[in-house]
Amino acid sequence: MYKITIRLRIICLIGLLLSCDPEKQNENPPNIIIVFTDDMGYGDLSSYGHPNIKTTQLDKMADEGIRFTSFYAAASVCSPSRAALLTGRYPIRNVPNNFGPESKNGLPINEITIAQILKNEGYNTMAIGKWHLGHQPEYLPTARGFDLFYGLPYSNDMILPWCPWLTEDDKLFIYEDSNAVEEIGFDQENLTVNYTKKATEFINDHQDKPFFLYIAHSMPHLPISTSEEFIGKSKGGLYGDVIETIDWSMGEIFQTLKETGLDDNTIVIFTSDNGPWQNLPDRMLQQGVKETHAGSTGLLKGSKNTSYEGGFRVPAIIRWPKRIPEGIVSRELANTMDLFPTLIKLAGAEIPYDRVIDGRNIYNLLKGENVASSALFFYCRGVNLEAVRKGKWKLRHTKDKGFELYDLDIDPSEIYNLKESNQEIVKEMHKEMKRFSKETGAKLLPIKE
Structure with missing residues (x-):
């Protein structure tokens, strides 16, 4: 009788431990927010060493979660990097080069995005900001797993005069879902604020089911700009104002999560698509754009569209209260493709088995376990x-x-x-x-x- 009692206690203890592991159960899957900035450099945040740009909200996020020092985007330019994030696959497998207004294609239709998987798992999904994976109807976010979309179909510089191969017919529009609703052209000052409003509205309106919110900021990709209330606030000049606006945006998101009671069950990821555009071409130096409007790689060599560290290595901070221990600094190698299998498993969904997934599940790393990586990381340019x-x-x-x-x-x-x-x-x-x-x-x- 005594042995039976001991066995029952052990079985109950194992069941209790498994129920506490979010990878072993799906009764209360986490909300997921990925914030993906555009051309933000490794050295642009105060928590990554910038002496003049103050990013208090992101610094607090790092204090309350994990900050990576060897985190990589899967490409050093826009479209390939986004394809890798959303599919967990090296962009050489699907989108090796950028798309633009003249493109007729996009992320191949047979690719499976994390949004599609989470939507099938019962998640509400929304993409906000820059898409850049095809602007024809069949390639837009609402055809790739997102219920809602608000943002730009591609980069904010993809109009005349910055892209001289385009014509006057190539206009820059804000999209709502699959519809172009407003031409913005050069009037981009309120993009970050408007994206933030849409994000907080989505959170407030979707408290009944788990959600996946993908916020792909257009900034600080050139041409940079920000709302009037942020102009002149940073000692880091206009670029600093833009970064501090993004930092404010993170504060608004965290405040909304707290007010709705969703904070403890929401994992938030902040990172960048590639390094800063320090090597910009002469065609960009017009309509107010200056060389000093690019970011910093800190101590890293190279920049956007190079295979040196400054092109691929990016800031990355992940926070999930009570799941990810506070104040971790990880020096282990990780990358944006790892988010695909990690988040899918946390949501209780299945990783596609009919294709190569290059990312690996890094949840143990997020928990602060000392997991040395033996994984290889490959740097492709195109x-x-x-x-x-x-x-x-x-x-x-x-x-x-x-x-x-x-x-x-x-x-x-x-x-x-x-x-x-x-x-x-x-x-x-x-x-x-x-x-x-x-x-x-x-x-x-x-x-x-």
Whole structure:
């Protein structure tokens, strides 16, 4: 009798522990909010070292959750990065290059987005802000798993004079769902504030069921602007004003979550699609755009549309009260594709099994467990495979620089090329690049004999 009682107690204890793990049950799936900024640099937040831009709300978010120091976007330009976030797959598999007003296609119809999976699981879904995965009806958010959409179909610079290949017929409109409702052109000052209003309205109106809210800010992509009440507030100039407006927006979202009683059951992710546009072309330097309107990579080398760290490594903060311990700083490698399987499992849904999912479930990492990553991370620019990271090592191979090998633990700025003294590591990592190239069709620079 005594042994039976002990066994029953053990069984009950195991059941209780499993019921506390959100990956083992789906009775109360979390609300999910992803905030995806545009061209925000690794060094643009005060919690990432910016001396003049104050981001108090995001700093508080980091204090109450986990902040990553080695978090990567899957591409260093817009459309590919967004495709990877929403599908959990390297963009070489689906969207290697950007779309624009002249594009007739978008994210391939056979791709499955996280919004589609969550919607099928009973979630209310909304996309706010920049889409940039096709603006034809069959590619818009409302055809890709989102119940609602409010925002721009592509980047805020995709009109004349910044894109000289376009015509006067290429106008920039705000969309509501699948309808273009208002031409905004150069009048972009209120985009961040309006996106924020739509976000808080959505939260207030969808308290009865779990929701997935994807907020893809148009800022700080050039041309930057912000509402009058934020002008001149930052010591970091206009760019600082824009970042601090986004920080204000995060405060409004958290306040709404608290007022609705949804805060404890909402996981919020904040990150960027790629690094800052420091290498902007001359065509952008008109209509008030200045070189100083780009962000900071901090101590990282490179910028947007490069395969150096400044193009791919981005700020990332994740908060989920009572689930993610407070004040964690993770130096382990993670990336935007990891959000796909992680969030799907937390929602109690199934990850698609009929295709390669490149992301991995990082929930244990979010909980603060010491999970060393053995995963590889590949850096593609368009269809070209230029680099790979494994642990502390990064191998880069390009036409202009040849082979470059960096120890990112001691040299995150990629200053010291260690290839000569580490030829075996070069060979091993280049073998991984060849394997990935063969698997995906990514183009690899041939080695000169």
